[in-house]
Amino acid sequence: MTPCESASIWRPIESAPRLWLFLDYDGTLADFAPTPDHIQPDATLIALVTRLVQTPDLRISIISGRRLSHIQQLLPIDGLMIAGTYGIEMRAWNGEAITLVDLSTVRPLLRSIKQEWQGLIAGQHGFYLEDKDWSLAIHAKDAAPSVAEQVIREGRRLANEAVTSQPREQFRILGGNRFLEIGPSAAHKGRTIDFLFARYPMPDALPIYIGDDDKDEEAFEIVKAHGGMALAVMPRPRPTIANCRLESPAATRRWLLELIARRNAE
Ligand SMILES: [Mg+2]
Structure with a gap:
């Protein structure tokens, strides 16, 4: 290149x-x-x-x-x-x-996902939950690969489930093997x-x-x-x-x- x-x-x-x-x-x-x-x-x-x-x-x-x-x-x-x-x-x-984006339109959903994600990573080594007000992210670069994969997969499932109750395309979920983020589509x-x-x-x-x-x-x-x-x-x-x-x-x-x-x- x-x-x-x-x-x-x-x-x-x-x-x-x-x-x-x-x-x-x-x-x-x-x-x-x-x-x-x-x-x-x-x-x-x-x-x-x-x-x-x-x-x-x-x-x-x-x-x-x-x-x-x-x-x-x-x-x-x-x-x-x-x-x-x-x-x-x-x-x-x-x-x-x-x-x-108006923060008050996204915060209720993010607050409930935050609680679920906190439960998911509680006691696990190498995870970091970042709250950026408009979005939430799990960082897993220091976690063991197999654990990271499993936690990110479950975190994504929980986020997907929460998003289906929302107006269409208001949120987007981003991520990879070591990272997961939910925030407004904008x-x-x-x-x-x-x-x-x-x-x-x-x-x-x-x-x-x-x-x-x-x-x-x-x-x-x-x-x-x-x-x-x-x-x-x-x-x-x-x-x-x-x-x-x-x-x-x-x-x-x-x-x-x-x-x-x-x-x-x-
Ligand atoms: Mg960069």
Whole structure:
């Protein structure tokens, strides 16, 4: 797969009149934290993102599954647009707050699932239940594989059962072998990008999205449909619709420094 450092990738980026950069946080700009509630601001990263904010003809949005308040603490930078909880809670460049879903419509169901999931992981080693207000997640990266699989399967069954009593498609359940999350269907990075394109049009801009997981792939699709570019951060190659690959968050940072240098050199 094409490395994002290739000349063929830089060409359209250098010639675009303006850029709109979308950046995921964990696994993209920074290595994964020990737990998702872990907040450790990184001065080097804050300096880098501040320079991006100051780069001419470049708009920047951070889009993360973390809560808005977490990202605000990780990147306390004026003029930065942040979409938290996959875009459910946002703060625009001008400080405007945007909420895509009314918390009171989702909380009752999440509260009852939380109770069931707490029962499920009680006394089990290596599980972490994260409550992001608009969504709930079980993280099982430190659990034994067979136990993780069994707990995630049962957690999914309980969530599916609870969701069937709700208005159609109000919730979505996401997950893999080591992760399970339930949240509003609107908590979707692709839908959020669509919303942002409609709300803050930037017609002559080339959109560029950098992300590392399957939730980012949903955004890659929308960005590419709008003529933009998708950059996937992946230590090991995997199936992706991205245009090119960055090997690690450290490689993303080097690439962004190069972007600043090239855009400022014009
Ligand atoms: Mg990520």
